[in-house]
Amino acid sequence: MPALIEEGRAKVNLSLRVVGRRADGYHDLESVVAFADCADRLTLEPGGELKLATTGPLAAACGDTADNLVFKAARLLADAVPNLKLGAFALDKVLPVAAGIGGGSADAAAALRLLARLNNLSLDDPRLQKVALATGADVPVCLLSRACDMTGVGEQLLPLALPSMPCVMVNPRVPVATKDVFQELGLRNGELLVGATSVLGAPAWPEEGGSIADWVDVLETVVNDLEEPALRIEPVIGDVLEALRGSAGVKLARMSGSGATCFAIYGSPADTHAAAEKIRRDHTGWWVHAGTLS
Secondary structure, three states: OOOOOEEEEEEEEEEEEEEEOOOOOEEEEEEEEEEEEEEEEEEEEEEOOOOEEEEOOOOOHHOOOOHHHHHHHHHHHHHHHHOOOOOOEEEOOOOOOOOOOHHHHHHHHHHHHHOOOOHOOOOOOOOHHHHHHHHHHOOOHHHHHEEEEEOOOEEEEEOOOOOOOOEEEEEOOOOOOOHHHHHHHHOOOOOOOOOOHHHHOOOOOOOOOOOOHHHHHHHOOOHHHOOHHHHHHHHHHHHHHHHOOOOEEEEEEEOOOOOOOEEEEEHHHHHHHHHHHHHHHHHOOOOOEEEEOO
């Protein structure tokens, strides 16, 4: 059987509200998630025992192969599905690690899609959905890999009709651990950050056919609640935001996820590429991607 290939597209949180921390310690969120046109590439050679080889410009940042989320997802699915066919994975790593864009989660989701194809499983199979959430909070939305309003701990997904948005993504090549950012946020078990009034007054997202301007207008009314705690941990995030917000043609700029990657939305591809080139010249050590969100 020929090798199977999937992409693990970068996830971008256009908004991120932390509703509160549950009694079990998990955080309830509400986030508009989009996906970028930059991605890791995962290949599966069917047959034999489970293996993973990592290559690509950022392979060294992946750490111990045994701890990779691709392995975790595959093992959990093998536990859930009797006689699951496995094989050798090869990961071409181009997305920054611990960057707030779900790189590891996207890779795990790509592994689940590959194993689903190999084993004739539907992506709606409840075992696949359960394994996705058990692998990580961002894996269910990355499994779907399309714009969604994500709520709960990541398991509740409402697809959104997001237009293609020209964007620049920037990471200062400083890893930020999600657990550290939530710890800095400082919510106790059972504590709410968003009250009932805020939930009832939540914005209505534009319907299908909504323009970039429509989306920017609504997104400006919400925030990323993790931006301030992440800035306290890694102040360089402020430099990234300043560079993006000072670029010509920018419509909206903020941090994605728990950082340190930040993004900016522009009105045209020309503005996007001009901004990316300037940031690359001014900050030669930063990771910069110019493309689209959708």
